[in-house]
Amino acid sequence: QVQLVESGGGSVQAGGSLxxxxxxxxxxxxxxxxxxxxxxxxxxxxxxxxxxxxxxxxYSDSVKGRFTLSQDNAENTVYLQMNSLKSGDTAVYYCAAGxxxxxxxxxxxxxxxxxxxxxxxxxxxxxxxxx
Numbered sequence: 557q558v559q560l561v562e563s564g565g566g567s568v569q570a571g572g573s574l575x576x577x578x579x580x581x582x583x584x585x586x587x588x589x590x591x592x593x594x595x596x597x598x599x600x601x602x603x604x605x606x607x608x609x610x611x612x613x614x615y616s617d618s619v620k621g622r623f624t625l626s627q628d629n630a631e632n633t634v635y636l637q638m639n640s641l642k643s644g645d646t647a648v649y650y651c652a653a654g655x656x657x658x659x660x661x662x663x664x665x666x667x668x669x670x671x672x673x674x675x676x677x678x679x680x681x682x683x684x685x686x687x
Contacts, residue, residue, distance in 0.1 A: 557581075557582050558580070558581070558582040558583045558654065558675075558676045559580070559581045559582060559583075559676075559678075560578055560579070560580050560583070560651050560652070560653060560676050560677060560678035561578070561579050561580075561581075561678055561679070562576060562577065562578050562649060562650065562651050562678040562679065562680060562681040563576070563577045563579070563681060564576040564577050564681060565648075565649060565681030565682045565683045566682075566683070566684070567684040567685075567686065568641055568683075568684070568685055568686075569685070569686055569687075570641060570642055570643055570685055570686065570687045571640060571641065572641050572685070573637070573638060573639045573640075573641065574638045574641065574683060575635055575636070575637050575638065576592070576635065576636040576638065576649055576651075576681060576683075577633055577634075577635055578590070578592070578633065578634045578635075578636075578651030578653075578678060579631070579632065579633045580632050580633075580653065580676075581632075583632075583653060583654060583676060584632060585627055585629065585632055585633070585634055585653065586627070586629040586632075587609050588609055588653055588654070588655075589606070589607065589608055589609050589653065589655045589667045589669055589670050589674075590606065590607055590634055590651060590652065590653035590674075591603060591604075591605065591606035591607070591651070591652050591653075591665065591667060591668065591674065592604040592605045592606070592625065592634075592636045592649060592650070592651055592652075593649070593650045593651075593652060593664065593665055593677075594645075594647035594648060594649045594650070594683075595647055595648050595650070595664075595680075596646060596647040596648075599647075600664070601663070601664030601665075602616065602618075602647075603616055603666075603668060604616055604619055604623065604636070604649070605619065605623055605625040605636060606625075606667065606668050606669065607625055607627070607634070607669075608669035608670075609669075609670075612669065613625050614668055614669070618644070619638075619645070622638065622639050622640045622641075623636060623637065623638050623639070624636070624637040624639075625637075634651060636649070636651075638683070641683075641685045642685060642687075643685050643686065643687045644685075645683060645685050646683060646684050646685050647682075647683060648680040648681065648682050648683075649680060649681050649682075649683055650665070650677050650678055650679075650680045651677065651678050652665035652674035652676065652677040652678075653674055653675075653676050653677075654674055654675040654676040655667040655670045655672040655673065655674055655675070656672065656675070657673075657674075657675020657676065660673045660674065660675035661673055662674045662675070663677070665677050
């Protein structure tokens with residue numbers, strides 16, 4: 557059974573940093589597509605950052621230059637380093653992966669690189685940035 561678990565969220569003042577982690581069991585991030593998404597009250601699900609199966613990364617314009625996605629294949633964990641946080645970054649952050657799960661509609665989690673919906677996602681971690 558595949559499980560993705562996000563951690564590292566919390567409350568921070570504007571300008572601060574947080575590092576989110578997404579650890580998988582039953583799924584291997586190495587060589588796979590995955591992505592970080594966020595949802596805030598009143599806003600649609602937003603793609604924050606994603607990585608392709610060959611290591612290409614994408615960042616949304618709203619986080620480019622501030623957020624960095626990285627992987628630790630030995631730990632089977634993907635990180636999202638978030639620096640210079642702004643109040644607009646306040647949201648629940650989700651990691652998603654597995655773009656080859658039959659029958660998945662992916663909810664809002666669609667792989668930018670493959671165009672296919674992700675079949676696995678975590679429970680989310682809250683990030684709150686106060687100004």
